[in-house]
Amino acid sequence: MFAFLPVVVAGYYGLCRAKQGLLAQVWMLLASIVFYAWGRLEHLVWLVVSILLNWAIAKIIARTSDVSTRKQWLVLGIGLNICLLGTLKYAKFILTNLSYIFPVPVVLPEVWLPLGISFFTIQQVMFLVDCYEGLVPASRLFDHATFVSFFPCVSSGPISRVRQLLTQIQRTQGPSAQTITGGLVLFAIGLFKKVVLADSFAQIVDLIFNHTKTLSGIQAWLATFAYTFQIYLDFSGYSDMAIGIGLMFGLVVPMNFDAPYRSCSIIEFWQRWHITLSKFITVYLYTPMIRCFKQVSLVKACIVTVLAMLIAGLWHGPSWTFVTFGFLHGLALSVNQVWRKKIKIKMPTILSWLVTFLFVSIAFVFFRSPDMMVAFETCGALLPHGNWFGTELDKVVGRYEIAQLTVLSAVGVLASFLGPTSSQLAQGLTLSRRSALAYASLLLVSFLFMNSTKGHDFIYFAF
Amino acid sequence: MTDLLVRLQPIFHDVFDSTDLRIVRESSASSIEGWDSLTHIHLVSSVEREFGIRFALGELEELKNVGDMLDLIERKKAQ
Numbered sequence: 001m002f003a004f005l006p007v008v009v010a011g012y013y014g015l016c017r018a019k020q021g022l023l024a025q026v027w028m029l030l031a032s033i034v035f036y037a038w039g040r041l042e043h044l045v046w047l048v049v050s051i052l053l054n055w056a057i058a059k060i061i062a063r064t065s066d067v068s069t070r071k072q073w074l075v076l077g078i079g080l081n082i083c084l085l086g087t088l089k090y091a092k093f094i095l096t097n098l099s100y101i102f103p104v105p106v107v108l109p110e111v112w113l114p115l116g117i118s119f120f121t122i123q124q125v126m127f128l129v130d131c132y133e134g135l136v137p138a139s140r141l142f143d144h145a146t147f148v149s150f151f152p153c154v155s156s157g158p159i160s161r162v163r164q165l166l167t168q169i170q171r172t173q174g175p176s177a178q179t180i181t182g183g184l185v186l187f188a189i190g191l192f193k194k195v196v197l198a199d200s201f202a203q204i205v206d207l208i209f210n211h212t213k214t215l216s217g218i219q220a221w222l223a224t225f226a227y228t229f230q231i232y233l234d235f236s237g238y239s240d241m242a243i244g245i246g247l248m249f250g251l252v253v254p255m256n257f258d259a260p261y262r263s264c265s266i267i268e269f270w271q272r273w274h275i276t277l278s279k280f281i282t283v284y285l286y287t288p289m290i291r292c293f294k295q296v297s298l299v300k301a302c303i304v305t306v307l308a309m310l311i312a313g314l315w316h317g318p319s320w321t322f323v324t325f326g327f328l329h330g331l332a333l334s335v336n337q338v339w340r341k342k343i344k345i346k347m348p349t350i351l352s353w354l355v356t357f358l359f360v361s362i363a364f365v366f367f368r369s370p371d372m373m374v375a376f377e378t379c380g381a382l383l384p385h386g387n388w389f390g391t392e393l394d395k396v397v398g399r400y401e402i403a404q405l406t407v408l409s410a411v412g413v414l415a416s417f418l419g420p421t422s423s424q425l426a427q428g429l430t431l432s433r434r435s436a437l438a439y440a441s442l443l444l445v446s447f448l449f450m451n452s453t454k455g456h457d458f459i460y461f462a463f
Numbered sequence: 464m465t466d467l468l469v470r471l472q473p474i475f476h477d478v479f480d481s482t483d484l485r486i487v488r489e490s491s492a493s494s495i496e497g498w499d500s501l502t503h504i505h506l507v508s509s510v511e512r513e514f515g516i517r518f519a520l521g522e523l524e525e526l527k528n529v530g531d532m533l534d535l536i537e538r539k540k541a542q
Contacts, residue, residue, distance in 0.1 A: 133519035282500050301501045
C-alpha cells in the first residue's frame with residue numbers, strides 16, 4: 001500500500017493536471033482492479049460478475065417503461081445479489097443449521113469469501129433501487145465498474161451511493177494541494193488509530209478471549225471494554241484512511257463515524273456509528289418494511305426495527321453471535337423508542353450515557369466471540385462471582401508491555417471520549433510547520449509500530 | 464410555498480403530538496425534539512397522504528429540514 005498509493009495518486013494527479021479526465025478514470029479503475037486482485041486473483045471474478053450483473057439489470061430497468069415489468073427486474077436483481085452473497089457467505093451456515101433438523105452430512109467445497117462482498121452488494125442494491133425509482137440513470141459499464149471497485153472503499157466501505165461518488169469522479173478537476181493535504185492528515189490519523197491504538201487493545205482482547213473458561217470478573221470487564229475501544233479505533237481508523245485516500249483523489253467519501261461513544265441513547269449511537277450502514281438500514285430496509293403497513297404504530301415500528309437489525313446483524317457474518325448482536329441492538333432501539341414516545345422520563349445525561357455505553361460494550365461481546373458458548377462464558381464472568389479480582393495478566397505479559405499497553409489504551413480512551421474527531425481535525429487544518437511535524441510524527445510512529453508489533457487485519461475485512 | 468408550509472403545520476402537530484410546534488423552513492431534527500427515524504417515516508407517510516405523492520427511498524435521506532421537504536413536495540407535485 002505504501003508504494004502503491006503514492007504511485008496511483010501521483011499518476012491520477014498528473015493525468016488530471018493534463019486535462020485527461022477519461023485517462024485519469026481509466027487509471028483509477030486499473031488501480032482498483034490491481035488492488036482488488038492483489039490478495040487473491042480469483043476474487044476478481046466475483047466482483048466482475050457482480051458488476052456485469054447489476055449493470056445489465058440497471059440497463060434493462062432504465063429501458064423498460066412498464067412499471068410492473070420494471071419492478072419484476074428490480075426484484076430479480078435484488079434476488080440475484082442476495083443469492084450471490086448467500087451462496088458465497090452463508091451457504092455453510094444455513095446448511096449446517098439445517099443439518100441439526102435434518103441429519104444429513106454437509107460437504108461443501110471451500111470457497112474463499114471475496115473481499116468486501118457484503119459492502120459492494122449493498123452498493124449494488126442501492127444502485128438498482130435508485131435506478132428503479134428514477135433517481136439515477138443506468139451508468140455506462142466503465143462508470144459502474146469505476147464506482148463499485150473504487151479501491152479505498154471496496155473492502156470495508158464507507159458505503160457510497162452512485163449519486164455521491166460517480167458524479168464526483170466524472171466531474172472532478174482532480175485533487176488540489178489542499179485536498180491532498182487533508183487526505184494525508186486523515187490517512188495519518190487513521191493509520192495511527194489502527195496500528196498504534198487498536199492493535200494495542202487487540203493484544204489485551206486476544207489474550208483474555210483465549211481464556212474465557214477461567215475469567216475473573218476484572219478480566220471479563222477489561223476484555224469487554226478493551227474490545228469496545230479496539231473495534232471503534234480499528235474500524236473508524238480504516239474509515240479515516242479510506243476517506244483520506246478519497247480526498248487525495250479530490251473525492252469526498254461519506255463520513256462513517258462521529259464519536260459514537262459520546263452518545264446518550266442507542267438511537268443516537270446508530271446515528272454516529274457506521275453511519276453509512278445505518279443509513280442503508282433505515283432507508284432501504286426499515287422504510288420499505290414499515291411502508292407495507294397502512295398505518296404506522298409504535299408496536300409495528302418496534303417489530304420492524306428488530307427485524308431490520310436482525311438482518312443487519314446477520315449481514316456482518318454467518319454466525320449466531322452476529323444475529324444475537326443485531327437482535328440485542330434491535331431490542332434496545334425499540335426500548336429507546338418506547339421510552340421516548342410513551343414513558344417520556346428524562347434521565348440525567350451522565351446516567352443515559354452510562355447505560356448506553358455499558359449496553360454497547362456488552363453487545364460487542366457477542367460480536368467478538370467466536371461462538372455463543374464463549375459469549376455466554378464472558379457475559380457470565382461479567383456478573384459478580386467467586387473469582388472476581390484475579391488479573392494474572394502479569395504472568396503472561398511482561399511488566400514493560402503492561403505499562404506500554406496502559407499508556408496507549410489511555411490515549412485510545414481519551415481520543416474516543418474527548419476532543420475533536422478526525423474529520424474535525426482535517427477540516428480545521430491550518431498548514432504550519434508545527435502541524436506538518438505533528439502529523440508526520442503520527443505517520444512515523446505508526447510505521448515503527450507496524451514493523452515492531454504483531455499486526456492485526458482490519459476487523460471489517462472479514463465481512 | 465407559504466401555502467405548502469401552512470398545510471404542513473397540522474401534520475407536524477399531529478406527528479409530534481404538540482400544538483405549540485411552529486415550523487419554519489430551517490426546522491430540522493436538531494431543532495425539533497423527537498424527530499428520529501420513526502417520527503421521520505411517520506411524517507413522510509402523512510405528507511404523502513396529504514399531498515397525494517410518493518417519495519423515492521433515496522430521496523428520504525436528503526430531507527435534512529422542512530425547507531428540503533417543501534422543495535421536494537413542490538417538485539413532486541409539478542411532475
